[in-house]
Amino acid sequence: MDDPALYWSAVRATRLRIADLLEQLTPAEWEQESLCQGWRVRDVAGHLALVPTVTTWNMIAAAPRARFSPDRINTALARRHGSRDPADLIATIRAHADTRRTAKALDTRNALFDAVVHGQDIALPLARQLPVPAEHSRDALLRVWSMGWPFHAERRLASFTLRATDTDWTVGDGPEITGPALALLLLSTGRTARLDALQGDGIDQLRTSPANH
Incomplete structure (x- = not known):
């Protein structure tokens, strides 16, 4: 912001x-x-x-x-x-x-x-709840996507379109991965714990990617 x-x-x-x-x-x-x-x-x-x-x-x-x-x-x-x-x-x-x-x-x-x-x-x-406002996750995504090292999110996920469903944030060009901004933030920082919250043609490809096993 x-x-x-x-x-x-x-x-x-x-x-x-x-x-x-x-x-x-x-x-x-x-x-x-x-x-x-x-x-x-x-x-x-x-x-x-x-x-x-x-x-x-x-x-x-x-x-x-x-x-x-x-x-x-x-x-x-x-x-x-x-x-x-x-x-x-x-x-x-x-x-x-x-x-x-x-x-x-x-x-x-x-x-x-x-x-x-x-x-x-x-x-x-x-299994604890720690809610995060969608706009906070969006601003965090903007920073992670722009910074390169250590996550290299833009490079790792270059073949997908990522779209948040709870705030205004979309990047990429390819099969879609959609879901809450927080789940996309975790994905962008190398965490796979909330893949269940994501949908789209791209998520099936992501789940079968060797990098996620």
């Missing part, structure tokens, strides 16, 4: 909804695997608590042990902070729900999609 105030209002609301969800979880649920490969629910919570306060120096310090891989750095920091007490993680997410910064090596334009997607990474495996 073009208005920074509206954008950060959406980020704040998403972070607070995630904190509300985390408060409901049992100790066993905190240890379950999330949709984010290799991350437990508590690791995702650790990442969300860290993003508004992390510095580039924190990332540099973690780099050697992570073999200078951005993905490994991200995972190492998420696991480190995810080891904190759940109440502390929840309090940190709440305290920084309004924070508009992150490490200089990162990009605040990623804050909304990061929170929306990671919220679903927590909620879906636990």
